[in-house]
Amino acid sequence: MLKLENLKKSFGGVAATRDVTLDFADGSLSAIIGPNGAGKTTLFNLITGRFPIDSGRIVLAGEDISGLSRREIVRRGIGRAFQVASLFPTLTVREALAAAAQAHQRRETSMLVGFPTAAAMKHADEVMELLGLTRVAGILSRNLSHGDQKLLDIGLALALEPKVLLLDEPTAGMGPEERWRMIETVQRLWRARGMTLIFIEHDMDIVFKVAQTVRVLSYGAVLAEGTPEEVRRNPLVIEAYLGKSAHGTAEGAAA
Amino acid sequence: MDLDALMRCVGTTSCIVTQLTSGMIIGMLLFLIASGVTLIFGVLNVINFAHGSLYMIGAYAAWTFYQLTGSYFISAFGAAVAVGILGIAFERFLMSKVYGSNVLMQLLVCYAVVLISDDLIKIIWGPVSLSMGMPVEFRLPPLRFFGGVVPPFYIFMIVAAMAIGLLLWLVIARTRFGNIVRAAAVNGPMVSALGIRVNLYYAAVFGIGSALAGAAGALAAPVRSLTPGMGFSILIESFIVTVIGGMGSIVGAFVASIIIGLTRSFGSIGFPLFVDGVMFLIMALVLIFKPSGLFGRPHNR
Amino acid sequence: MTGRWRDLAWAGAGLIALLLVPVFGAPPAIRDFIMFGMAYGLLAMSLNLLIGYSGLVSFGHAMFFASGAYAFGLAMQSGKFSIPAAFALAIVFTAALALIVGAICVRLNEIYFAFLTLAFQMLFYNVILGWVSFTGGDQGLMGGIPRPKFLGIDLADRTQLYVFCCVAFIICIAILRQLVTSPFGYTLRLIRDNQERAAFLGVNVPLVKLTCFVISACVAGVGGILLTLFVSGAYPNFGFWTTSGEAIFMILLGGSNVFLGPLVGTVILRLLNDITVTYTSHTELVLGIVILILVLGLRKGPLDLIAERLENRRQAAAQAVRDAADAGAAETRKGGS
Numbered sequence: 001m002l003k004l005e006n007l008k009k010s011f012g013g014v015a016a017t018r019d020v021t022l023d024f025a026d027g028s029l030s031a032i033i034g035p036n037g038a039g040k041t042t043l044f045n046l047i048t049g050r051f052p053i054d055s056g057r058i059v060l061a062g063e064d065i066s067g068l069s070r071r072e073i074v075r076r077g078i079g080r081a082f083q084v085a086s087l088f089p090t091l092t093v094r095e096a097l098a099a100a101a102q103a104h105q106r107r108e109t110s111m112l113v114g115f116p117t118a119a120a121m122k123h124a125d126e127v128m129e130l131l132g133l134t135r136v137a138g139i140l141s142r143n144l145s146h147g148d149q150k151l152l153d154i155g156l157a158l159a160l161e162p163k164v165l166l167l168d169e170p171t172a173g174m175g176p177e178e179r180w181r182m183i184e185t186v187q188r189l190w191r192a193r194g195m196t197l198i199f200i201e202h203d204m205d206i207v208f209k210v211a212q213t214v215r216v217l218s219y220g221a222v223l224a225e226g227t228p229e230e231v232r233r234n235p236l237v238i239e240a241y242l243g244k245s246a247h248g249t250a251e252g253a254a255a
Numbered sequence: 256m257d258l259d260a261l262m263r264c265v266g267t268t269s270c271i272v273t274q275l276t277s278g279m280i281i282g283m284l285l286f287l288i289a290s291g292v293t294l295i296f297g298v299l300n301v302i303n304f305a306h307g308s309l310y311m312i313g314a315y316a317a318w319t320f321y322q323l324t325g326s327y328f329i330s331a332f333g334a335a336v337a338v339g340i341l342g343i344a345f346e347r348f349l350m351s352k353v354y355g356s357n358v359l360m361q362l363l364v365c366y367a368v369v370l371i372s373d374d375l376i377k378i379i380w381g382p383v384s385l386s387m388g389m390p391v392e393f394r395l396p397p398l399r400f401f402g403g404v405v406p407p408f409y410i411f412m413i414v415a416a417m418a419i420g421l422l423l424w425l426v427i428a429r430t431r432f433g434n435i436v437r438a439a440a441v442n443g444p445m446v447s448a449l450g451i452r453v454n455l456y457y458a459a460v461f462g463i464g465s466a467l468a469g470a471a472g473a474l475a476a477p478v479r480s481l482t483p484g485m486g487f488s489i490l491i492e493s494f495i496v497t498v499i500g501g502m503g504s505i506v507g508a509f510v511a512s513i514i515i516g517l518t519r520s521f522g523s524i525g526f527p528l529f530v531d532g533v534m535f536l537i538m539a540l541v542l543i544f545k546p547s548g549l550f551g552r553p554h555n556r
Numbered sequence: 557m558t559g560r561w562r563d564l565a566w567a568g569a570g571l572i573a574l575l576l577v578p579v580f581g582a583p584p585a586i587r588d589f590i591m592f593g594m595a596y597g598l599l600a601m602s603l604n605l606l607i608g609y610s611g612l613v614s615f616g617h618a619m620f621f622a623s624g625a626y627a628f629g630l631a632m633q634s635g636k637f638s639i640p641a642a643f644a645l646a647i648v649f650t651a652a653l654a655l656i657v658g659a660i661c662v663r664l665n666e667i668y669f670a671f672l673t674l675a676f677q678m679l680f681y682n683v684i685l686g687w688v689s690f691t692g693g694d695q696g697l698m699g700g701i702p703r704p705k706f707l708g709i710d711l712a713d714r715t716q717l718y719v720f721c722c723v724a725f726i727i728c729i730a731i732l733r734q735l736v737t738s739p740f741g742y743t744l745r746l747i748r749d750n751q752e753r754a755a756f757l758g759v760n761v762p763l764v765k766l767t768c769f770v771i772s773a774c775v776a777g778v779g780g781i782l783l784t785l786f787v788s789g790a791y792p793n794f795g796f797w798t799t800s801g802e803a804i805f806m807i808l809l810g811g812s813n814v815f816l817g818p819l820v821g822t823v824i825l826r827l828l829n830d831i832t833v834t835y836t837s838h839t840e841l842v843l844g845i846v847i848l849i850l851v852l853g854l855r856k857g858p859l860d861l862i863a864e865r866l867e868n869r870r871q872a873a874a875q876a877v878r879d880a881a882d883a884g885a886a887e888t889r890k891g892g893s
Contacts, residue, residue: 048756074758086756088749091742092874099742103757108743109764111735114560115742135881138874140867160757302667352852358613358670363808363851366801370844378838487797491678498671528686535679539660542672546664 001026001196002047002078002164007056009046016042018220020056024164029190029197031207034217035240040200041083043217044166048080049073061163079162083169083200085153089142093133093152096141097124100159127155130189147178151185158189167199171206179203183210208232216240261525272403274520280409280478282516283416287471288489289496289508290423291464297503298440298460301350302358304365307490308372309465313338313472314481315380318387321476327390331473335466342465343458350461351454369486376483384482393477412474419470423463424505436460440503495538501551510549559737567730574722578715587718589830591786593823594725598779599799600806600818601732605772607804608812609736611748612662612765615670615800616677617776619657622795623650624777626684629697629790638706646781647774653680654773655766662765674797681795696791701784711785721782728775729819735771736815744768805847811859820859 002024009017016039024030032040045051047058049070058066065073088096098116101123102108110117116124128134131151136144141152150170157165170186171179183206190197201207207214208228216223216237224234231237264270288310295303313334320330345368353360393408427433439446439453447453479485496515500507515534522530541548578587599621606612627649631642657676661669684691692698703711711717735741743764746754755761784790793799802825803818810821832842854861 070755071758071760074756080756086750086753088746088753090749091745095742099739099746100757102739103743103746103759107739108759109767110739113739114737115739117739120739136874136878138870139878140871143871143875156753156757349848349852358667359607359804359808360851360855362613362615362670362801363805363847366805367844367847367851370840370847374838374841374844378841491674491797494671495675498668531682531686532679535675535682538675539672542664542668543660546668 001028001061002198003057003059004043004047005057005059007043007046007058008054009042009051010054016220017046017053020217020220020222022215022222022225024196024198026196027194028212029187029210030199030213030215031211032198032200032215032217033202033204033207034223037219038217039220040217041168042220044080044168044200047073047166048078074160077161077163078166079157079160079164080166081150081154081157081168081170083172085146085149087141087144087149087152087156090140092138092140093128093144093148093155094121094124094137096152097127097133097155097159100124100156101127104160123159127159130158130192131155131185146173147182150174150182154186154189158193161193162195164196164198167197169200169202171201171203179206186210258525261521264521264524267402269402269404272400272405274524275517276403276405276409276413278517278520279513280412280516281519282512282514283413284471284475285489285493285496285515286420286509286512287416287467287474288493289500289512290420290505291467291471292493293497293500293503293505293508294423294427294467295461295464296497298436299350299354299457300440301354301361302365303350303461303464304362304490305345305368305372306464306468306493307486307488308369309338309342309468309486310472310475310489311376311481311483311486312341312372313469314476314479314485315376315385315472316469317473317476318380318385318481321387321390325391327392327477330390331470334473334476335470338469338472339462339466342468343462345465346458346461351457373483373486380481380483382483384480386480387476389477408477412478415474416471419467420505420509423467427505432456432459492534495534497548498538499541499548501548504548504550507548507550563730563733563737567726567733570729571722571726574726575719578718584714587714588786589826591718591721591782593819593826594721595779595783595786596803596806596826597819597822598725598728598782599776600803600810600822601729602772602775602779603803604807604812604818605732605735605744605768605775607807608817609741609748610744610765610768611666611751612769613666613670613804614661614673614769615797615804616657616673616675617772617803618795618797618799619673619677619680620650620654620773620776621780621783621799622680622684622790622792623653623773624780625784625790625794626691626697626780627777628781629701629784630690632701632703633697633699635702638704639711640706643781647777650777650780651770651774654770658766658769658773662762662769674800677795677800678797681792681797684792684795691792694792697784697789700788703785717785721785724778724782728778732775733815740764740767805843808847808850809858811861811863814859814863817859 004020004022007017007020008015020043032043034040042051046053049068053066056066057064060076060078063076065076091099095116098120099108102117102120105119105123107117107120128137131154133148133151133155136148141149144152154167154170167186171182174182186197186199187210211228213225214228214231215225216231218240223240224231224237264274288306292303292306295301316337317330317334320333321327324330349364349368353364389408393406393411395407397404397406398410427436435446435451436456439456443453492515496508496511499514500509500511514537518533518537519530522533526533574590577590599617603614603617606614606617624646627646628642631637631645632639637645657673661672664672685693709716709720711720743754743759746757746759747761747764751761780794783794806821806825807818808821809824810819811817828843828846829839832839836842
């Protein structure tokens with residue numbers, strides 16, 4: 001579904017992305033991990049067209065989307081949630097999702113009818129249901145708790161019915177219990193909608209339990225990829241990411 | 256449009272000299288005001304729409320001091336200092352309250368100050384325009400360059416403005432004060448965290464910027480008529496200069512003000528009705544092709 | 557759907573209320589006050605479409621007020637157009653002007669957008685001042701505005717003029733209301749709140765901004781036309797920076813987050829002006845002080861404060877819903893594990 005071919009990107013003299021080639025199968029659920037500064041968010045930014053790529057190609061469902069504008073890329077089916085939730089503070093959850101839905105339905109410049117249209121409202125309700133946001137439907141986005149904000153952030157991307165959904169650290173800033181609930185929600189929506197889902201994550205337990213494939217980035221390059229088991233046992237990964245004196249996972253690898 | 260007249264002028268050295276100096280003094284006045292605006296914006300991230308009023312107060316203050324003391328230099332210096340202090344008060348009591356707010360709030364506070372100062376000037380000095388006339392120190396025979404006539408005061412204005420500009424640049428670029436100010440421009444809270452009382456520096460910067468406007472007013476007083484509305488038109492021009500030169504760049508303000516000054520002086524011969532139009536056109540072009548200005552840092556917002 | 561009918565009912569009620577004023581023999585001063593209020597009200601309301609709903613702070617909006625006024629005035633003075641035709645012509649001219657200015661300005665960020673709109677306005681103002689043979693320069697369009705009858709309506713009659721203006725005014729307000737409650741209106745809010753995310757939702761941000769700019773300009777143009785009809789002339793200060801500044805102040809005074817806020821602000825400002833003038837000639841001083849008190853003291857328009865109170869109550873109710881749901885969910889989890 002999504003192929004990255006030899007992507008390169010530098011900022012000034014710093015090579016943020018070095019010759020990255022990755023292939024994400026249709027409907028797969030994969031994780032991207034790597035130490036801080038490995039270039040994970042930059043990769044997302046390149047895919048969504050936020051930064052122009054220096055060289056390489058991005059191919060979505062067989063179509064080369066490298067160099068297209070952000071709007072074009074979104075219209076072709078790439079959705080993204082952000083590390084720090086990027087919301088619309090003065091709109092309620094329902095309004096924000098309905099507005100996103102109407103943008104997806106290409107009715108966002110319609111002037112003669114009332115907001116929200118029935119179709120947009122229906123779509124918004126579905127997304128809220130899927131993410132467990134129905135209970136906060138009437139709350140202003142800026143008044144939401146951190147967890148709900150992250151959910152809404154995902155919801156705004158989901159409302160566009162993306163073929164590929166990129167989640168940038170969906171569990172960031174959450175306590176252990178909330179984190180599992182979030183990742184369960186992510187799994188639930190992945191099963192319900194069947195899109196290709198890629199998420200960046202730091203919690204190894206979550207990654208190894210949930211992801212089908214894991215890609216490891218380090219210093220902007222792909223260090224390893226494979227099933228969670230393979231990656232967990234990969235000595236390069238252990239050394240680069242988990243450290244030589246790692247706990248838990250290293251012992252598991254040794255066993 | 257009288258391009259023939261313009262051509263004829265460029266053909267004679269006397270005309271060139273006259274227009275050149277005329278353009279230079281316009282430019283230098285603009286430079287002083289614009290560098291105040293750009294300094295305040297660069298460090299405090301605030302557009303001081305009341306800057307024209309400070310210029311006006313400087314001119315009126317210089318006029319009054321001259322009536323009282325009969326010495327131009329004392330008057331000019333006094334005016335600059337007075338306006339500088341006024342600027343600090345303005346900053347501490349009014350502007351600092353709207354630092355984080357959006358442009359609208361800043362605009363309104365400045366708009367209010369403009370209205371108040373316009374009316375106060377009318378009340379204190381009357382609505383009729385005043386004239387200072389050439390100060391005693393400069394009632395000298397005009398100098399002759401290449402057949403052109405240049406009043407000595409013009410030379411003084413140009414030299415004074417350049418000297419002030421150079422001093423300003425040196426202070427910002429080379430002194431400890433300047434370093435702190437530049438650091439505060441990039442990251443105020445951080446500088447504060449280093450134990451430096453940033454607010455004092457902010458006030459100082461505003462004071463300096465205001466003093467620049469006051470100095471410009473004092474320099475302009477002998478050669479312009481003083482009216483309560485004089486602040487506004489020069490304000491717009493100084494904004495044009497700031498935009499063209501680049502927000503936050505003193506060098507940019509210098510270059511841009513010379514461009515505008517010369518456009519004005521030569522333009523008033525060649526296309527008198529369109530001079531303003533040409534200025535706005537240049538600004539529009541800069542905003543379209545290089546929004547950060549000729550020398551400005553690109554704003555990644 | 558009930559919202560739409562309610563809005564229409566309000567519009568109808570408003571129109572009737574306005575129309576009853578001359579019937580009940582109110583002195584001409586009140587009628588005049590209302591006329592001014594309607595013209596400037598349209599300026600402020602249209603500007604709020606940009607400032608309050610889209611987050612586009614324009615410093616030069618009075619330009620379109622003036623362009624509507626002058627285009628209409630000149631068209632009528634030429635004698636070649638009927639009033640409806642001149643009306644349409646003035647709107648088309650204003651729209652074209654807004655298209656050009658907007659296309660250049662909307663791509664810039666906040667501060668530069670504000671500057672450039674101001675620059676274009678002052679450019680327009682200078683053209684008006686400079687083109688003396690065409691526009692009368694600083695004297696304005698002199699000689700009055702001819703008012704030939706059209707469709708049996710005679711605008712030389714003060715009462716008929718008043719009715720005409722009321723109708724035009726209410727129609728414009730209704731148009732603005734419809735825009736603001738439509739999908740387009742919510743897309744504007746998306747752009748205001750988070751332009752980048754809006755782009756990420758597939759919204760064509762520059763195009764939407766431009767559309768909003770042009771529509772807003774046209775409504776301001778109508779305001780200018782009404783004023784021209786009322787004072788029988790057009791003057792350069794229609795397009796001066798102080799007029800733009802007053803419009804922004806009207807918005808602040810009434811509140812930018814409530815639909816009718818700017819209109820309320822217009823009324824308050826005009827009242828303030830009229831009252832101050834009877835006591836002192838120093839209107840600017842008083843206005844300046846009032847602005848300072850409002851900006852530094854209240855920080856919001858009075859209508860905004862009221863709206864905030866209501867919104868807080870609504871939020872409290874919504875939060876209660878959430879808390880109940882969360883408590884229920886926690887119970888279920890405890891029961892399950």
